[in-house]
Amino acid sequence: MPSSRTPTKRAKAETVAIFAVFAIYAAFLLKLLLFSRAPGSERSINLVPFATIAEYAxxxxxxxxxxxxxxxxxxxxxxxxxxVYASWLRHRSAWTTMLTVASVSAAVEIIQGVFAVGASDIDDVILNCVGGLIGMLAFWLLSAIIRERSRVRTAMAVLSLLSLPVWCYFFFVIRLRM
Structure with a gap:
């Protein structure tokens, strides 16, 4: 019986699968948010919370x-x-997970503003954080249902692999025209 400190081959394979699918998701996110427009093609900045959402409404x-x-x-x-991935990777408090999501979102908005590759909008950061919170809550629910850490990893690996065709389709097949 393997010790709890030494990862089994299965545990290593599951971890690799999770990281591989996360990498494809991250690549798609970068493609969508930063590389779908030519630099200098669009520059607008909104720092007033809920202004864009109110305008839409x-x-x-x-x-x-x-x-x-x-x-x-x-x-x-x-x-x-x-x-979801930040919750699984960090295994820390909700605050650090949300700080991670907010930091990534804010960094994307700043880069979009600096390189004029999209609309920098505080509403996007707020909405992205709502999405991150939903993902964090979904991970916590999964963890609460399954409880055992190794089984949570297995569930994450299975869910990641099930989502792989979707991320590959988005990344390799869809041509983003924005």
């Missing part, structure tokens, strides 16, 4: 609802995996 222009939904829901959904 009050606008009656045709097509705004679709753009608003894609922006709001997209910003939440795309950061759910980061909340």
């Amino acid at each position: 009050s606008s009656h222009a045709p097509g705004t609802a679709r753009v608003a939904f894609a922006n709001v829901v997209g910003n939440i959904l795309i950061f759910i995996p980061l909340g």
Whole structure:
């Protein structure tokens, strides 16, 4: 019987699978958020919380609802995996996990503003943090249901591998036109 300090081959394989899928997710995130537009193509900065969301809510222009939904829901959904992975990687408090998610989101917005490759918006950081929080809560729920750390790792590996075709499709097949 292997000791609890020495990882088994299975544990190593599961960990590699989790990190590999996380790397593909991270690459897709970078592609989507930083490399989908030419540098200098767009520069706008909003530092007023909820201003963009309020603008979406009050606008009656045709097509705004679709753009608003894609922006709001997209910003939440795309950061759910980061909340899950950050929770699994850090095994620390909610504050450090949320600080990680917020830091990544803020860094992306700053880079978008500096290189003019997107709209830098505090609302995006807020929505990304909501997504990270949902991911963190989903990981905690999974951990509470399963309880045993090695089984949580196994579940993370299985879920990561199940999501692999989706991330590969997004990364390799979809051409982002923004």
